[in-house]
Amino acid sequence: MESDVRFFRRRANEELAAAGRAVTDAARERRLILAEAFLGRLKAVEAAASATDLAIAMPVERSAMNWERLA
Secondary structure, eight states, X not given: XXXXXXXXXXXXXXXXXXXXXXXXXXXXXXXXXHHHHHHHHHHHHHHHHHHHHHHHHSOOOOOSSOHHHHO
């Protein structure tokens, strides 16, 4: 199964390529709008992945037991 990052990157590239081959200005504009949408989604997915990676890389310090509650 294709990841979201890979899918959005692939679709953005496909739309940019299609915009380059477009015959009319209207078709080119539509393809560029779609490419922008896919790039926006790609950035959002990458930002979420970065935030998740950061959260995993920086573990929260917690003691095995909450001694304060036992006292």
